[in-house]
Amino acid sequence: PRSVLFSRHGESLYNLDQRLGGDPSLSPNGRKYAEALPGLISRLLGDEPLTIWTSTLKRTAETAAGLPYKKLQWKALDELEAGLCDGLTYEDVEREYPEEYAMRDENKFEFRYRGGESYRDVVLRLEPVIMELERQQNIMIISHQAVLRCIYAYFLDIGPEELPYLKIPLHTVMKLTWTAYGCDIQMYKIDI
Numbered sequence: 494p495r496s497v498l499f500s501r502h503g504e505s506l507y508n509l510d511q512r513l514g515g516d517p518s519l520s521p522n523g524r525k526y527a528e529a530l531p532g533l534i535s536r537l538l539g540d541e542p543l544t545i546w547t548s549t550l551k552r553t554a555e556t557a558a559g560l561p562y563k564k565l566q567w568k569a570l571d572e573l574e575a576g577l578c579d580g581l582t583y584e585d586v587e588r589e590y591p592e593e594y595a596m597r598d599e600n601k602f603e604f605r606y607r608g609g610e611s612y613r614d615v616v617l618r619l620e621p622v623i624m625e626l627e628r629q630q631n632i633m634i635i636s637h638q639a640v641l642r643c644i645y646a647y648f649l650d651i652g653p654e655e656l657p658y659l660k661i662p663l664h665t666v667m668k669l670t671w672t673a674y675g676c677d678i679q680m681y682k683i684d685i
């Protein structure tokens with residue numbers, strides 16, 4: 494059986510007040526997750542080799558920093574671009590752009606932020622990442638909530654209605670393993 498590991502970056506300074514996008518560093522709790530991650534991964538893998546794929550944003554690089562493996566950055570793993578709403582909180586968006594806020598609620602998969610992306614856009618830009626992933630062994634992806642929803646939905650065959658609402662918790666490593674019967678998921682949460 495083949496497997497892939499996934500994790501969101503550790504909690505960021507923007508996660509603390511539910512701010513969208515940006516390029517923040519990890520919060521103190523996020524740093525604790527980054528520090529605990531190497532221990533968990535070595536327990537899971539033993540001496541197996543691993544290559545870590547991150548986005549080009551600071552919070553994923555900081556999360557991967559202590560992991561003693563080869564690393565590769567993909568721009569295609571960057572978080573869904575919120576355009577005009579980048580750096581705002583959900584409350585700001587609701588107040589300043591009520592129409593967009595309502596539209597997103599109506600069809601979250603298709604909604605494209607002004608100057609930014611939709612979930613559909615992210616699915617499309619992930620195509621080369623997924624093709625490469627299918628050809629590789631021993632990969633861990635450290636990326637972002639929206640991006641991991643898209644990758645997870647691809648492998649588990651989840652449709653566009655459910656995809657944007659999938660729960661991809663912080664401080665949890667997810668392991669997807671392909672068996673003869675389908676895809677098995679294990680979750681390893683690190684309590685901070």
Ligand code: F6P
Nearest residue numbers: 511512513514572575637638639
């Ligand atoms: O809150 C963290 C975050 O990764 C934001 O940067 C991003 O805009 C958001 O999640 C995506 O989630 P949703 O599509 O549910 O707003």
